[in-house]
Amino acid sequence: MSAANISSASAPAAAPASVRVRAPGKINVSLRVGPLRPDGYHGVASVYLAVSLFEEITATVTGEPGITVTVDSDGPLQVPVGGIPLGPDNLAARAARALADYADNPTGVHLHITKRVPVAGGMGGGSADAAAALVACDALWNTKLSREELAGIASGLGADVPFSLLGGIAVGLGVGDRLTPAISKTPLHWVLVASDAGLSTPAVYGALDTLRGEQQLQAAEPEDVDPAVLAAMRSGNARDLAAVISNDLQAAALRLAPELGALLSTGERLGALAGMVSGSGPTVAFLTEDAAAASALEAALRAEGHRALAVEGPVAGARLAAAVAD
Structure with missing residues (x-):
């Protein structure tokens, strides 16, 4: 259903007039990437970890039909938001439109996004926005969909959106959307460092294909993740995990943004057990x-001029934080 066709009827009496939802960014603790497939995608086998850096959406019923979007940012990573689309291509707006098909009386809605996860940073910030929009509009429109039903809608929006709903730790197969929850007994502690410019995910995958062609490497379709990664996460032993984290996209991200190599060395010099590019990068x-x-x-990296933030995981997926009645 298009935004223009969404009814401006009043929300059901039981529904709030405004809600606030938080959804976490993620780290790919392990990421195996297969060869380019005929459909243009790459198969992956990844271990996702939701961390305590949250996107936030405030969704408010409006008197006019349609979906509108505004964006700002706050938080210590000082995320720039200038390039984020505010029209129908915004992923949160697309999520709201997709959910409208399941609502009896979908009102007009305004989505205000507060960005904290780096944009085009390899942490699934846009996917977190989409997941937050699904949870928010489900509450506003009183659709009463289950988490499984919301996940079905999420899978049509992007490979990372279902995990943003789920949160915690999960193994992702296929294009990353076939999820199996995993566990960790204790929190894992990380420091994120944001870059001044983002990296295009398709460009990083393309660079990986080029590197493999140059090196005459024949990548296999990944069927599962490294069990040593899951064992280390279950035990909560950070030193064991440091020995096995990996990211097939890291070499490609370093080719496109070579300065990340120096940053990885700096973090390890300052005491990190291990460092890695998160997903397609350039967040480290x-x-x-x-x-x-x-x-x-975090303090040592900030002293050297980096935008660093200590986080932990796992944390829950997209969740309602507040609701305001009419």
Whole structure:
């Protein structure tokens, strides 16, 4: 259903007039990438970890039909928002339109997005916005869809959107949307470092294909993740995990943004157990021993001029934070 066709009828009496939803960014603790497929996608086998850096959407019923979007940012990573689309191509707006097909009386809605996850940073910030919009509009329009039904809609919006709904830890197969929850006994502590410019995910995958062609590497379709990664996460042993984290996209991201190599070396020099490019990058994630070590590394990186933030995971997926009645 297009935004122009969404009815401006009043929301059901039981529905709030405004809701606020938070959804987390993610780190790909392990990411295996298969060869380019005929459909233009790459198969992956990934371990996703939702971390305590949250996107936030405030969704408000409007008196006019349609979906409108505004964006700002706050938080220590100082995320720039100038290039984010505010029209129908915005992923949160697309999520709201997709959900409108399941609502009896979908009102007009305004989505205000507060960005904290780096844009085009390899942490699924746009996917978190879409997941938050699904949860928010489900509450506004009183659609009463189950999490499984919302996940079905999410899978049509992008490979990372279902995990943004789920949160926690999960193994992702296929294009990343076939999820199996996993567990961790204790929180894992990381320090994120944001870059001044983003990286295009398709460009990074394209660079990976080029690198493999130059090196005459024949990548296999990944069927599962490294069990050593899951074992380390289950135990909560950061040192064991540091020995096995990996990202097939890292070499491609470094080709497109070579300065990330120096950043990885800096983080490890300052005390990180290990560092890696998150997803397609360019955000870099450093694993630390514990919360105190993460705090110390954040301070040391900031002292050298980097936009760094200590986070932990796993955390829950998209959740309602507040609702305001009419």
